[in-house]
Amino acid sequence: MLKGQELTPFRKQLLAWFRQFQRDLPWRRTRDPYRVWLSEIMLQQTRVAVVIPYYERFLERFPTVHALAAASEKEVLRLWSGLGYYSRARYLQKAAQQIVAQHGGEFPSRLEDVRALPGIGAYTAAAILSIAFEEKHAVLDGNVARVLARLGTTRGDLRSSGRWQELQECADAYLDTKSPGEWNQAMMELGATVCTPKSPQCLLCPVAQFCEGRKLGIAELLPEKRKKRATVEIHLAAAVFADEDGRTLLLPPPEERNTEPLVDYVPTLASNLWHFPTIPVAGDAVAKLRTHLRRLQVQNQNGNLNFIAADKVRHTVTHRAITVEPFRISVKKLPRIKGAERVPLSEITVLPVSNLTRKVARAALSASSSAKNR
Ligand code: SF4
Structure with a gap:
């Protein structure tokens, strides 16, 4: 894990790269927690290019938490049609109804209140709280885990509970607490556009000098393959x-x-x-x-x-x-x-x-x- 003196240039280089090269995505133009939440839920297991038109249509019809809470489930599902993993839409609406009933329609800013909402796990809560409220929570999803595993040459199944916990501790230690929202997005962006699953583009990587996986020539071999479930x-x-x-x-x-x-x-x-x-x-x-x-x-x-x-x-x-x-x-x-x-x-x-x-x-x-x- 990176320590002490290395952390400052590591953070500085990643943030500078993100500010210059980040993709212009609709949910990056706002800090409205409802919109950040919606984008995070839609992006689970789904590619950015697929999500964009759904995100825009959904917000046109349900511009606020109140509008979503008051809609029929049938209409919510209709607007979600084709995006897959429909339990996401059902939980989204249930959570909107809970926000209206318990928080007057204002998206909560306390971690325990956010985690109490249906369909929101550790990753989504950290993403919303950091991006919308600048709370100091580090995100850990598949993209970020892959980047961290390559930076620190973490072996084995990243999804095993012990490894995942270690990676969360690593993500927490690296978090730039002055800009947690931007930092989390920078880590995710690096995983999505440069440190990609099959062929990491180490020559373009803003933090290549800190990467053990690259130094040892094993970046592409990490994370190690998990056993596939039988079809x-x-x-x-x-x-x-x-x-x-x-x-x-x-x-x-x-x-x-x-x-x-x-x-x-x-x-x-x-x-x-x-x-x-x-x-x-x-x-x-x-x-x-x-x-x-x-x-x-x-x-x-x-x-x-x-x-x-x-x-x-x-x-x-x-x-x-x-x-x-x-x-x-x-x-x-x-x-x-x-x-x-x-x-x-x-x-x-x-x-x-x-x-x-x-x-x-x-x-x-x-x-x-x-x-x-x-
Ligand atoms: S140097 Fe390569 S493997 Fe290491 S973080 Fe950057 S892109 Fe990923």
């Missing part, structure tokens, strides 16, 4: 109705309807959002779907239903590799399913849906009439 293969089939006006049927998230245990499995994979009637399959997918539709008590006035197989959809969520077989079912009149909503098949995002459901809709739309009828 679980999941096979599903989805029923995509389409009437003559191009409308389809989506089922609501499970908490909005009474589902049988068998059926709950699928919305969990579709992030508990609106989804097509879907069922896990092994073997004859159409037979399984027909049984499933009967269980959903579909009231169909179209006679025998023709299932047209569309291209398979593949989707990966953490360690799960999901394959969906979509079947387009063209009908004169959409059948009735309790709780289902009718939406245009080409515009299912009028409801909150997952990326997986969007892919299924796209596949069903392009299912040609030459495809196999079953």
Whole structure:
């Protein structure tokens, strides 16, 4: 770990670099804690370029904590549609409601109050408090951990609790307490743009002279690889109705309807959002779907239903590799399913849906009439 005399030039060089080269990002133009919080939540597991339009749209609709707290969950999820990890949006809104109920709509500035909000862990609390309130808390996320591991040649699994604790102590020791917000952003920026996972650009690095990993020629080997979790293969089939006006049927998230245990499995994979009637399959997918539709008590006035197989959809969520077989079912009149909503098949995002459901809709739309009828 860097000590004493080294710390001052280390901090000075990193901050000078950040002031000159930082990316111009919308959430860097404000210190409003609500906006900083929103950006930090959206940026979890998600790339900056993906987040920017979502961030802007979300703030246009919910410019304040009060506006977010008062909205329906359905609308919040709709604006989050496509960004993934939907529990983030649910917690965000629950936290907004808590801020209104317990803090009069003002984002709290005490660590214990911030940590008491749903969906806010140690990293997010440190980021909001340092950036919005200049509180002296050092952030530690994957990017910062990688930079620290290379600077100090930390070996082993960084996510093990002992290593993570050591890295947090290191981040705390390096924190520039005169500018904690700027410092934290500089560390994150270095990890995101220079000290990147695969090929760190040590020649451009403002703190290269302090880096043990570079001196020993092992920067690229750090952090050491963690054991990968085995991938679980999941096979599903989805029923995509389409009437003559191009409308389809989506089922609501499970908490909005009474589902049988068998059926709950699928919305969990579709992030508990609106989804097509879907069922896990092994073997004859159409037979399984027909049984499933009967269980959903579909009231169909179209006679025998023709299932047209569309291209398979593949989707990966953490360690799960999901394959969906979509079947387009063209009908004169959409059948009735309790709780289902009718939406245009080409515009299912009028409801909150997952990326997986969007892919299924796209596949069903392009299912040609030459495809196999079953
Ligand atoms: S010198 Fe290279 S490895 Fe070390 S912190 Fe800079 S970019 Fe990362």
